[in-house]
Amino acid sequence: MWKILKQITQTGIVSETVTPDKIITPSPEHDQIQQELLQLLGRALCIRAVDAGSCNACELELHALNNPYYNLEGMGIKFVASPRHADLLLVTGPICHNMREALLSAYDAMPHPKLVIALGECACTGGIFKENYATGGALEKHLPVDLSIPGCPPAPITILRGIRSLFATSAAAPHHPAQAQSPTPTKSPPRAPSK
Numbered sequence: 001m002w003k004i005l006k007q008i009t010q011t012g013i014v015s016e017t018v019t020p021d022k023i024i025t026p027s028p029e030h031d032q033i034q035q036e037l038l039q040l041l042g043r044a045l046c047i048r049a050v051d052a053g054s055c056n057a058c059e060l061e062l063h064a065l066n067n068p069y070y071n072l073e074g075m076g077i078k079f080v081a082s083p084r085h086a087d088l089l090l091v092t093g094p095i096c097h098n099m100r101e102a103l104l105s106a107y108d109a110m111p112h113p114k115l116v117i118a119l120g121e122c123a124c125t126g127g128i129f130k131e132n133y134a135t136g137g138a139l140e141k142h143l144p145v146d147l148s149i150p151g152c153p154p155a156p157i158t159i160l161r162g163i164r165s166l167f168a169t170s171a172a173a174p175h176h177p178a179q180a181q182s183p184t185p186t187k188s189p190p191r192a193p194s195k
């Protein structure tokens with residue numbers, strides 16, 4: 001204990017002093033996207049993210065998107081644990097064979113209308129893995145994809161732009177008032193057969 005106290009007195013305070021120039025504030029584009037999404041969605045958007053064999057860098061960007069700086073929950077967007085509560089399936093990775101069944105089950109469990117985003121080069125095209133003994137390549141070969149967000153990995157603001165572009169068309173918005181009044185579920189195209 002004395003050793004620790006001695007070290008504390010010798011070292012002093014090493015953390016940085018926060019000065020006004022070090023405080024990061026959201027960019028004007030971020031504020032604009034936030035306002036647009038709030039208007040477009042009208043209520044919460046629930047996202048179920050599935051890692052279908054990613055290297056985890058895409059997940060790190062998703063985690064960054066989920067931090068207070070981007071204020072996702074303030075926009076009514078949140079990640080949920082159960083696909084039964086989700087409106088949007090966000091898929092990363094080159095669809096490895098071991099995850100394919102779980103991915104398709106998550107998709108099937110989602111209520112209609114449901115949307116699918118391929119996030120990152122791997123999910124968009126198969127990326128550097130393409131199709132091989134362990135991976136099934138682009139997500140669109142397995143599920144109907146509404147939007148692809150390329151990048152290796154895509155930055156949080158790119159993901160936000162993608163979500164905005166998906167909902168900019170009112171017909172695509174599951175919570176858009178026009179859709180909310182319609183009880184008819186959107187039928188998804190048939191998916192690729194299991195291997």
Ligand code: SF4
Pocket residue numbers: 053054055056057058092093094119120121122123127151152153
């Ligand atoms: S797109 Fe790049 S960052 Fe994302 S899972 Fe693939 S290799 Fe990793």
